[in-house]
Amino acid sequence: MLDAAHRISALDVPNAYAKHSFASCELSLLQIGRFQDEPHKGQIYFNNNHFEHAMHSTVLLEARLEQASLLKKVVDAIKDLVQDCNFDCNDSGIALQAMDNSHVALVSMMLKSESFSPFRCDRNIALGINLSSLTKVLRCAQNEDILTMKAEDAPDVVNFTFESSESDRMAEYDIKLMDIDQEHLGIPETEYAATIEMPSTEFQRITRDLTALSESVSIECTKDGVSFKCSGDIGNGSVTLRSHTNVEKPEQNIEINLSEPVALTFSLKYLMNFCKASGLSSSVKLCLSNEVPLLVEYGLSNNSYLRFYLAPKIGDEE
């Protein structure tokens, strides 16, 4: 039965329909949803025993975002760390993982399929995109536009459509894809000694303030609270935060979970880079353990996230 179906090419679907009475075969959607073996011949869908041949038969990925601002902000936040990277698309969503040139920081993004409506990805595919090109194209979208990302099978471009939610304006852009040789690195699951959740604006402010004084910050977390200290040419500074719960404005909460005290030093330049993601989420989570990279996580809706890892600086023993 499947064999018969396999022989149907996209072009002679009507004929095939005439010759084989599929109704009698009682094909179910489960049995043949799509022909993965013959991706070039298009996707044929069987709905209630009659099938329709989609016009965009070769579209492999289609992801629609209600608000273009999400992708705009994500790309803005990472474009200074990474130049080119692969967007790995599969049926669970779109993921991105890249290390910066100097191997000091790592970006890991996951946009779950639930963040899109609808989301369709028929096969795992890696779209190699130059982020500065992507930024250029995303600048053409307004924050409230509906964004649709499309890619065909074996694509050489990725297509972006921006539809205005108010008017009938529709803009379409293609970005040429690149062949990026990128290894997928496994990030070890780590249990962190300290987890600090705070408003992302607060973290941004601390980072910005301390950058004026020094190029590195030492983050010290004890049961009393967390302090960000720096010392530079002109003097030194420190900001201390304590656990704090605001019932009226829960986004102002500061939550500190600690299993053992930690103290680590990080480059402020990188942290400044990470803070560009502040617009994505009202709160940010910092996870620290001694001798382990810092994790800065911006949680997005539907379990999507944008994570940054940063290797610490340590004292030179020599």
Add this chain to the structure above:
Amino acid sequence: MPSLDSETTAPSSTPSREEAIFSDEATRPTTPPSSPPGFPWERVQQKQDATSENAITQSSPPRKNAFSVLGKRKALEDVSDNGPPRKQSKTIKTKDGASRMVQMQMSLGQEVQKRCAQCGMEYTASSAEDRKLHDKFHKQNVEGYDVGKDFVSKTLQTNRLPRKFDGVKDGDAIVLLDCTDPWQRKKKGQAVLEIVQKELGAVEIPEKDLWETKGQATDNPKFKAYLYIRGTKCIGFVLTERIKEALEVVQPEDVTAKPSQSTKAKTTALAALQARKDAERQTLLEADKRPLQLSHTPSPAQLGISRIWTSPTHRGQGIAKCLLDTALTHTKSCHYFDLVKRVELIHNSAASPAKKGAKKNEAKQIYHPKIEMKESDVAFSQPTESGARLARRWIGKPYGWLVYID
């Protein structure tokens, strides 16, 4: 006057290179420089990661091992050049305790040594210094060597022969470089030659031989370099050498001229011409596939193509052919000038009867460049595969052209 003696002494000035052999086929098209192979701990780390990966994931990971990973390496410069460069005072580095900190790097088993697919250079991707080196090499390799904007306009002016020629496109120029050029220009020629040597996998020509002036006629030095300049980039290069004899490329015995089948079925002259052209192309293609076979008896040759190269991105535009044409015409006119000069010399010596006999003899012995030089008088030093293809296309025959051993 000293130029006369030079003819006899010059060829022996390079005895050291006589036995030099270079392989025709390099394993890679280019042999780019590579940075030192990383840091020992990185290799070890990678291995460990590979072997202990399972162990770590199964047993509850000791926290330290999670990113065990953190490798320590002093950044060669400021850590990243992604962000804007920041000024930093030197006092911080030396005095302050906090600034004696060293930035760690993450190591998740990522590749540390990276090989550029385009230019083939291997470098440490995480080092800003190495990346810069690679960028420079990559650009040179892909776009050609930058000679600077004044290079063409500052071509040496001589009252005798032109040293600047036209290229295949408007604005392109071919510039002659030889021992009479100032050292800055020679240096640029040397730099281009270095790139060329690397790509050809050729034996280095010692600098002193290349620009040898001692006892040579400055009008017609042994080595001449022609640089093809487009914009400010040198994208083509040929180094010619004065030679006396070369070996002919002979047709392998098993390749016999096929009886032309088209003779019977000839209908029109046009069709016949077409058929003949096709057959010629076919023999050329076949000849390209075979190793070169040389005759054992040397034949006379005038001009040796020592090195010829076109930048990889500019191939197929006729640049090498244009360079060969230029070299040929220029050599012809050099020979003509030589002749004129020699005739003058003989006249002069005729005026002083005491030396007359000796000078005449010498002139006769030494002098034999042909004025009527053709493509077939040009010989190629052991050509690469693409070099042989070029030679065949330029001379116009698959066999019977000349190769010399340098």
